[in-house]
Amino acid sequence: MRSETAAAPRIFTKVPPWHGWITADTFLLSLASGTFALAALFVLLRPGEMNAIARTAFYAVFPLMLADLVCLIVDLGDPARFHHMLRVFKPSSPMSVGVWTIGAFAVIAFLAFVASILNLPSAVLQIIAIVGLIPALIAAAYKGVLFSTTAQPGWRTMRWLGAAFVLSGISMGAAMLLAIASSAGDWGAARILRFILMWLLVLNALAVRHTLGRVDMAGHLSDLGSHSTALRVGLHYTVFIVVGLGLPIVLCALSKGAPAVDAAIVLIVLAGALVSRHYLVMLPQRATVDPA
Amino acid sequence: MGLLQDLLYPFRRPTPPAARTATGFFTDTSLCIGCKACEVACKQWNQLPSDGFHFTGNSYDNTRMLSATTWRHVTFVEQFPEPAAQHPAPAAVGPETLLNEGPAGRWLMMSDVCKHCSAAPCAIACPTGALIINEFSNVYVQNDICNGCGYCVAACPFGVIARSPIDGHAHKCTLCYDRQRDDMTPACAKACPTGSIQFGPVDELRTRAHSRVEELVARGVSAAYLYGESPTASYSALNAFFLLLDRPERYGLPSEPERPQLHLRGDYLRAAFATLLAIAIIAATLLNHAF
Numbered sequence: 241m242r243s244e245t246a247a248a249p250r251i252f253t254k255v256p257p258w259h260g261w262i263t264a265d266t267f268l269l270s271l272a273s274g275t276f277a278l279a280a281l282f283v284l285l286r287p288g289e290m291n292a293i294a295r296t297a298f299y300a301v302f303p304l305m306l307a308d309l310v311c312l313i314v315d316l317g318d319p320a321r322f323h324h325m326l327r328v329f330k331p332s333s334p335m336s337v338g339v340w341t342i343g344a345f346a347v348i349a350f351l352a353f354v355a356s357i358l359n360l361p362s363a364v365l366q367i368i369a370i371v372g373l374i375p376a377l378i379a380a381a382y383k384g385v386l387f388s389t390t391a392q393p394g395w396r397t398m399r400w401l402g403a404a405f406v407l408s409g410i411s412m413g414a415a416m417l418l419a420i421a422s423s424a425g426d427w428g429a430a431r432i433l434r435f436i437l438m439w440l441l442v443l444n445a446l447a448v449r450h451t452l453g454r455v456d457m458a459g460h461l462s463d464l465g466s467h468s469t470a471l472r473v474g475l476h477y478t479v480f481i482v483v484g485l486g487l488p489i490v491l492c493a494l495s496k497g498a499p500a501v502d503a504a505i506v507l508i509v510l511a512g513a514l515v516s517r518h519y520l521v522m523l524p525q526r527a528t529v530d531p532a
Numbered sequence: 533m534g535l536l537q538d539l540l541y542p543f544r545r546p547t548p549p550a551a552r553t554a555t556g557f558f559t560d561t562s563l564c565i566g567c568k569a570c571e572v573a574c575k576q577w578n579q580l581p582s583d584g585f586h587f588t589g590n591s592y593d594n595t596r597m598l599s600a601t602t603w604r605h606v607t608f609v610e611q612f613p614e615p616a617a618q619h620p621a622p623a624a625v626g627p628e629t630l631l632n633e634g635p636a637g638r639w640l641m642m643s644d645v646c647k648h649c650s651a652a653p654c655a656i657a658c659p660t661g662a663l664i665i666n667e668f669s670n671v672y673v674q675n676d677i678c679n680g681c682g683y684c685v686a687a688c689p690f691g692v693i694a695r696s697p698i699d700g701h702a703h704k705c706t707l708c709y710d711r712q713r714d715d716m717t718p719a720c721a722k723a724c725p726t727g728s729i730q731f732g733p734v735d736e737l738r739t740r741a742h743s744r745v746e747e748l749v750a751r752g753v754s755a756a757y758l759y760g761e762s763p764t765a766s767y768s769a770l771n772a773f774f775l776l777l778d779r780p781e782r783y784g785l786p787s788e789p790e791r792p793q794l795h796l797r798g799d800y801l802r803a804a805f806a807t808l809l810a811i812a813i814i815a816a817t818l819l820n821h822a823f
Contacts (some may be wrong), residue, residue, distance in 0.1 A: 252786045254597075256686035257695050278814065285818040300789075317680015317700025321660075323540045324679045332793060335683045336659035381803040388799050389792045391653065391689035396792060402803030410810050432821050439813045441634040447806055 253391050255524045260316035263518040265308055266383050269342070270405065270513065272304035273379040274413030276349060278436075280369035281375065282417070287362050293429055295356040296364065296412075296420045302353035305346045311415035312342075334386035341378045348372035380409030387520065394473070404447040408513055411440040415509040423501040430502060437505070438492035445485040452477055469526060476519060484512025542660075542677055554669035555712065556771030557721065558737040559643055560744060561783070562756060563728035566592060566606055566641040573723035577708065581698070598644060600696035603705040604720050605644045607783055612637030642783045643720070643729055644770035646671065646692045646705035647760060653792050654684035654693050662702070669734070669771060670707040678702050682779040689767075689789040707772075734771050739764075741775060753777065759785060766790040817818075 250358070279297035282290035303412040313322045326343070352368045384405030387395040406415045414437040416462075421429040452474065488508045574580065580601045588596050591608035597787075598605045613636065652671045655663040662677035663684055680700040684693050693704040708718035716722075721731035738761050748756040752753060755777050760770030767789045780787045 252691050252784060253689060253695055254685050254691040256682045257680075258682060258686075281811065281814050281818065285815060289819075317682065317695050317702075318678070319537075321542075321677075321679035323539065324660040324662070324677055325681070327677070328659070330656075330659065330797070332656050333659050333683070335657065335681065341661055361615050377807050381800075381807060385796070385799045385803060386683075389796050390657075390683075390686035391790070391792050392686050395686075396790075399795060400802055400806075401797060402799050403806030406807050407763050407810055410814075432817060435821070436814055436817050439817075440810060443737075443806065443809060443813070445699070 250392050253393065253524070255527075256390070257317070258315065258521055260518075261311045263514070264294070264356045265311040265329070265523045266405075266517045266521065267313065267514050268304050268311065270380055270409035270517075271412045271416065272308060272349065273345065273376040273458070274409035274411065275304070275416045276301045276352065277370060277376040277380065277410055278413040278417055280373045283362070283365050283369045284373075286502045287366065290429060291362055291365070291423065292419055293420050293426060294369075295359075297417055298352040298356040298365070299347075300416065302346075302349040305342075305349045308500075309342070309346065319399065331351050334382050334389060337439070337515070338379070338382040338386060341375050341382060344378045345372065345375040347374060377406060381406035381434065392433060392524040393527040395520075398451045400447050400450040404444060404451050405446050407440060407444040411437060411444050411509060414440055414512050415506045418502055419506045422506075427497055432434070433496055434492045434502070434505070437509070438489055439444055441485050441492070441509070448481055448485070451457050473523065473526060477516075477531035480512060480516050480519070484508065484516060488512075538581065546709065549667040551669075551757070552667045554734045554771060555707065555732065556643065556648055556734040556737060556773070557669070557707070557718075558732075558761075558775070559739045559742070560728050560729045560730065560772060560775045561640065562744075562748060562753065562775060563726045564606070564641040564643055565726055565728075566608055566639065567725060568606050569723040569725060570604045570643045570720035570729055571595065571602065573608060573719040575599075575602070577711070581625075598646070598694070598704070600694040600703040603645065603703075603721060607640075607642045607644055609640035609778075609782055610637070610779075612639060617684050631668040631669035638802060640778055640782060642774065642776070643655060643724075645720070645772050646707070647690055647773070648705075648707060649768050650763070651768035651791060653687040653689065656684045656793050657687035659776075666709060668707065668709070668712055670712075672706055672709055673702055673704060675680070675701055675703070687792055689786055689792070702798060703725070705772075737773075741773065744775060748775075766794060 247428055272367045277299050279294040283294045316322055325336070325339040326335065329340055346367060348371055351367070352372065355364050357369055381402045384402035388398045388401040390396060414433055418433040418437060421433055488505045491501055491505045495505070533641050559583055580603065583595050583599070583602055586594065590596070593606070593608045595602045595605050612764065629783050648670050650669070652663070652665070655665060655671055659681060660677055660679055662674045664672055664674060666672040678701040680695050680702065682702070683701050685695055686811050691713065693702050695702050708716070711718055717731050721729045741761055745756050745758055756775060758773060759776050759780055760773035763769045776783060
């Protein structure tokens with residue numbers, strides 16, 4: 241039996257210096273891009289009935305994007321050098337892809353904002369929607385791929401994280417539009433949005449489940465270092481799936497259109513998205529070193 | 533004018549130097565005596581600040597790990613029998629017992645450093661182009677370009693590169709780029725008194741390393757092997773590789789490092805699949821439901 245001064249670690253990586261600002265970034269970017277994507281689909285597929293809701297959504301997207309950009313810049317080690325990101329475009333780097341996509345999306349979000357304020361014709365909104373849809377969807381998805389293609393414990397095994405991010409982003413967008421429709425008294429639109437939101441949340445739950453492993457959630461997260469840490473993380477994510485996704489799915493299915501229920505659905509979806517993102521961003525910091 | 537200069541400067545692209553022979557380190561841990569001359573030489577040459585005087589509780593290790601200000605780190609691993617087994621009962625110990633007992637244990641010591649991976653995940657991930665492969669095939673951080681995004685820190689499977697709290701930029705071993713340009717040996721290799729850290733053209737180092745393993749095995753050190761000198765299914769070869777005497781984990785190295793970008797295409801495709809599924813649901817709902 242040998243004793244060693246240092247237990248052989250199973251975790252060899254350094255924790256990236258990402259904390260609250262990145263949580264806020266992932267939340268704001270998902271909300272902005274998901275809201276834009278859904279509003280763009282509404283403008284393109286049901287231009288008549290949904291224009292008012294889509295215009296209101298476009299008001300919100302640009303301020304959300306501005307706030308997101310502030311979070312991203314403040315989080316840098318040297319914020320005065322934020323423009324250095326634009327020196328190169330590297331398809332091999334999800335962060336580089338994301339920066340260019342966010343840049344393009346921010347410009348489109350500004351145009352949508354202006355078009356909504358000036359009440360420009362629907363045709364203009366439709367052009368903006370066509371141009372902005374793909375950047376919005378990439379912006380919603382890339383952050384998940386950015387995390388999953390690192391060497392960090394927890395993140396590195398999450399093969400469906402990009403899928404979970406894009407579904408979560410569009411779900412948040414649906415919740416945002418539901419809030420707008422419900423507060424505007426547009427019950428027809430609210431009914432359709434609840435239906436869309438319900439199925440998006442079902443898909444999101446499946447993606448989160450796949451992200452964490454098909455069979456053994458704790459086992460799949462075993463590279464978090466200790467089994468107890470993995471079990472704890474698995475338990476927390478189970479609670480998130482049940483409360484953050486399951487509860488709004490049930491509410492969407494059973495709702496008769498009461499504004500209070502809509503408000504509850506919106507709050508649970510957005511709060512769940514915020515909490516789960518913070519948990520995800522901090523996941524490598526929860527990893528513990530265990531004797532091999 | 534100053535602001536404009538700051539804005540435009542990073543976009544200038546001078547002609548890169550012509551490629552030269554790939555260089556690297558071969559660290560032979562069987563020769564390391566844990567003197568830390570490499571750590572000191574590295575800090576001195578690169579003008580890196582002290583990490584402070586802290587008691588780590590881990591053998592003679594006082595810098596703990598590679599960091600933005602420690603680019604060489606000597607790992608100490610003490611492998612000794614449990615104290616109770618080592619000293620059973622004083623009365624029973626005689627001269628014969630002492631003479632015949634096997635080795636009491638051993639020290640494992642290794643001077644750790646950036647691995648200068650052939651396909652470096654940090655350089656692939658870097659969104660500013662601050663991390664480059666220089667003319668010596670070494671991974672180099674351009675400090676005037678890095679903006680401290682931290683993605684390289686997340687990408688490195690060895691936990692080498694780190695963001696400095698002092699200037700907010702990422703730092704790591706440069707393989708003494710400035711010295712190499714003047715045909716000088718990197719400071720750590722120059723200072724190493726036992727030849728544990730060897731510097732030179734990577735091909736030569738590999739040949740030398742294989743000979744050394746053969747020599748050690750012939751002497752009865754059958755556990756000796758090379759770590760990182762050749763690529764694996766999931767990771768590229770390292771230009772700074774090691775001769776080890778125990779499992780990589782004992783030295784703080786992953787046994788099977790994996791290049792994070794291996795999954796990039798699949799992860800994007802899964803995200804695209806989910807996106808199309810979501811759009812299909814939304815489109816079907818919008819086109820089929822009456823308001």
